[in-house]
Structures are given as structure tokens and as C-alpha cells.
Amino acid sequence: MDAVYQLLQDKPAGHLTxxxxxxxxGVGKPTLYKWWPNKAALIMAMFQERLVGKFExxxxxxxxxxxxxxxxxxxxEFNGLFGKVMADLIAEGQSDPFVLKELYEKHIAVRRAATVSDIEKGKLTGEFASDTDAELLVDAIFGPVYYRMLLKLEPLTEEYGERLVDQVLRGVRPTA
Known part of the structure; x- marks a missing residue:
């Protein structure tokens, strides 16, 4: 894991071998293949072990x-190594569907479900309108962050994140 972590700081996942x-x-390739069937699985294992816990x-x-x-x-996190590896995994996933499936199932789906659950609680407490579609709300809030992280057309800043949340939540506040 240390080796993968260190190598990914200097090069994209596509160039890692x-x-x-x-x-x-300091191990043989057969040892790596004994534990991980391919490079993508190894990168995903490092991603889960080293980078994901910060969101728990x-x-x-x-x-x-x-x-x-x-x-x-x-x-x-998207402005650091986590974001670089996330972008690399998404890019790798364009030619290897296994990567996208693993990324979604082991990382994105878990956090998405937790946030959907949070929003459902917010509907019950009156924090959000009762007709709020929690899944769409998650997409509306967090989808643009992936867009900016991947395309790098505009900076991904905390101010942008705050403005985005302000704008999106305006539409789901309960009316008096």
C-alpha cells in the first residue's frame, strides 16, 4: 500500500504498473497478483485503506x-491526493468497467446512501420539504463538485461549495 500511495503522488493511475x-x-510481481488480480484492484485497495476514512x-x-x-x-480532499486518485480511477473506469463498479460500490454508493438517509431524516424533522427527492438532492449538491474536479475548468474552492449548498438547499426548504 505504501508503494502504491507513493507512486500515485508522482504519476496518474494509468501510468502505474x-x-x-x-x-x-521490494516484493515480486507474483506476490502482488496473489492478493490483487490487477492494477485497478490494487489501486482501489489503497484508495479504500488510505484515503477514504476521512469521510466517516x-x-x-x-x-x-x-x-x-x-x-x-x-x-x-478533492484538491489533494484523494481527488487525483478519484479522477484517475474514474478515467481508468472508462476503459475498465470493473474499476467504476468497484469505485461506486465500495466508495460512492455507501456515502450516497448515508447522505440520502440524512436528507430523509431532515424531511421528517421539517428541515426539508416533505416532497424533497433525496436522491436528486444529493446529485444536485455533489454532482457539480465531481464536474469541477474532473474538468478543472474552474477552481474547486470551499467558497464554491458553500455557494452551491446555499443555492441547492433554497429549493427544498419548507414553505411557511
Whole structure:
């Protein structure tokens, strides 16, 4: 995992090789293939072990505050190695559907379901309108962050994240 982590800081996932990992780790390629069937599986294992834990167990005073905290963390992480590896995995996934499937099932779907659940709680407490579609709300809030991270047409900043949450949540606040 150390070798993959270090190598990905210098090069994109597409340029990483099992040979480079085995050399950096001081193990033979057969050892790597014993545990991981391919480079994508190895990168995903490192991603899960080293980079993903930063999004776990967040607490806040309200669902909106929790969403804002998730946004702040996401923006910060997408601007570092986590974002680079995420973009690399998405790019790899364009030619290897296994990568996208693993990325979605092991990372994105879990966090998405948790946020959908949070929004459903917010509907029950009156924080959001009762007819709010939680899945669409998650897409509306977090989808643009992936867009900016991947295309790099505009900077991905905390201010952008705050403005995005402000704009999107305006449409789901309960009416008096």
C-alpha cells in the first residue's frame, strides 16, 4: 500500500504498473497478483485503506450543517491526493468497467446512501420539504463538485461549495 500511495503522488493511475509497485515495495510481481488480480484492484485497495476514512463518522447540529461539513471535506480532499486518485480511477473506469463498479460500490454508493438517509431524516424533522427527492438532492449538491474536479475548468474552492449548498438547499426548504 505504501508503494502504491507513493507512486500515485508522482504519476496518474494509468501510468502505474505492477512492476513499478513490486519494485518499490521490494516484493515480486507474483506476490502482488496473489492478493490483487490487477492494477485497478490494487489501486482501489489503497484508495479504500488510505484515503477514504476521512469521510466517516461526521456529526453536526443539523442535516444542513452535516451536508455543509461533507461538502467542505469533499472539496478539501478533492484538491489533494484523494481527488487525483478519484479522477484517475474514474478515467481508468472508462476503459475498465470493473474499476467504476468497484469505485461506486465500495466508495460512492455507501456515502450516497448515508447522505440520502440524512436528507430523509431532515424531511421528517421539517428541515426539508416533505416532497424533497433525496436522491436528486444529493446529485444536485455533489454532482457539480465531481464536474469541477474532473474538468478543472474552474477552481474547486470551499467558497464554491458553500455557494452551491446555499443555492441547492433554497429549493427544498419548507414553505411557511
Amino acid at each position: 505492477m512492476e513499478a509497485v513490486s519494485k518499490r515495495a 463518522n461526521l456529526e453536526a447540529s443539523s442535516i444542513e450543517a452535516l451536508i455543509r461539513l461533507k461538502m467542505k471535506n469533499m472539496v478539501r
